[in-house]
Amino acid sequence: xxxxxxxSLLCRIALRDTHIDPATxxxxxxxxxxxxxxxxxxxRARPAAKPDWRAATMLFAYVAAFSFAYLTLPAGTGxxxxxxxxxxxMFAVGLAGGERFxxxxxxxxxxxxxxxxxxxxxxxxxxxxxxxxxxxxxGIAWGAYSLRGRGVSDPLAATASNFLRATPLALALGxxxxxxxxxxxxxxxxxxASGALTSGLGYVIWYAALRGLxxxxxxxxxxxxxxxxxxxxxxxxxEAFTTRLLVAVVAILGGIALVLTDRARKR
Numbered sequence: 617x618x619x620x621x622x623x624s625l626l627c628r629i630a631l632r633d634t635h636i637d638p639a640t641x642x643x644x645x646x647x648x649x650x651x652x653x654x655x656x657x658x659x660r661a662r663p664a665a666k667p668d669w670r671a672a673t674m675l676f677a678y679v680a681a682f683s684f685a686y687l688t689l690p691a692g693t694g695x696x697x698x699x700x701x702x703x704x705x706m707f708a709v710g711l712a713g714g715e716r717f718x719x720x721x722x723x724x725x726x727x728x729x730x731x732x733x734x735x736x737x738x739x740x741x742x743x744x745x746x747x748x749x750x751x752x753x754x755g756i757a758w759g760a761y762s763l764r765g766r767g768v769s770d771p772l773a774a775t776a777s778n779f780l781r782a783t784p785l786a787l788a789l790g791x792x793x794x795x796x797x798x799x800x801x802x803x804x805x806x807x808x809a810s811g812a813l814t815s816g817l818g819y820v821i822w823y824a825a826l827r828g829l830x831x832x833x834x835x836x837x838x839x840x841x842x843x844x845x846x847x848x849x850x851x852x853x854x855e856a857f858t859t860r861l862l863v864a865v866v867a868i869l870g871g872i873a874l875v876l877t878d879r880a881r882k883r
Contacts, residue, residue: 617837619818621695621844626810627683628691628853636803638683643790644799644807646679649816650783653776656820665773671764672781678757679782679815680789685750690855692846693743694751699841700732700868701755702762709763724874731867734860762826771823779816839869 630636657664686694707725761778768774790797799807829837842865849855 617840618844619814619821620699620838620841621848622814623682623810623818624686624691624695624698624841624845625848625852626806626814627686628689628694628849630803630806630810631683631686632853634803634806635798635800636807637793637796637798638687639680639790639793640797640799641803641807641810642679642683643786644804645683645811645815646676646779646782646786648808648811649819650776650779652812652816653772653779653820656772656817657776660772662770662773662776665768665770665777667777667781668764668774669781671761671774672778673785674757674761674764675778676782676785676789678754678761679786681750681754681757685747685754688744688747689751690743691849691853692842692855692857693861694747695845696842696861696865696868697732697743697748697751698755698758699838700728700872701752702759702838703872704728705756705759706763709759720874720877724871724877727871727874728868729871731864731869731871734864734867762822765823766826766829768823768827771827772820775816775820775823779819839872842869 627641630641631638682694682698685697689697704725765771765774825837846855846857846861846865850857
């Protein structure tokens with residue numbers, strides 16, 4: 617979870633304080649992650665995983681939407697929208713799979729949605745609508761990516777395969793945005809750190825953890841990420857922890873906790 621929060625901080629720092637565009641940041645992030653994981657595969661002499669283009673596409677969609685969203689979103693707000701969308705995606709998959717909520721669960725879902733509405737309503741402290749929408753797309757993609765990772769037998773091989781197949785997609789997006797491309801040394805280093813450490817190796821750890829977690833547990837442990845990112849943004853990026861953000865945090869995370877408690881009780 618610390619790695620996930622660090623991704624928000626690194627991306628926001630790079631796009632706000634250095635000269636790098638989001639498409640270039642995403643391309644370097646995915647490529648450096650693929651290279652580090654390929655090296656790890658070679659050192660450990662692991663057999664290649666079966667290609668999973670759906671997972672790779674979801675990984676690319678997450679990275680691309682995430683990068684562009686942080687052009688305008690503070691780190692804490694972005695993480696809150698991201699992982700709120702992740703939880704709602706997992707809940708929707710559960711509903712589609714035949715799971716049903718008791719009244720407490722529905723009340724929690726309604727509270728979480730109300731928190732999103734409070735966060736994005738027009739006003740002085742509201743996040744930009746386009747940035748919020750892009751981060752919601754990133755959250756949906758990450759939620760789907762996480763659900764696909766629950767059944768993998770070799771987390772390193774699966775993550776390496778996904779990064780390898782996401783690389784040409786990320787590079788293609790970079791070429792499409794080449795007219796606005798820019799990158800200084802600091803931005804490149806931050807993108808490499810995000811790709812090689814907090815993304816590549818961090819996602820290997822996440823896929824390994826997913827093997828021992830239920831979907832509910834996987835959803836619940838990610839609730840800590842927005843708090844970590846918001847605190848990090850306040851400490852290192854001088855971002856304000858506004859009253860609106862506090863209300864949204866309480867509503868969204870509290871509502872999701874109600875849903876998780878209800879589903880755990882039913883089990």
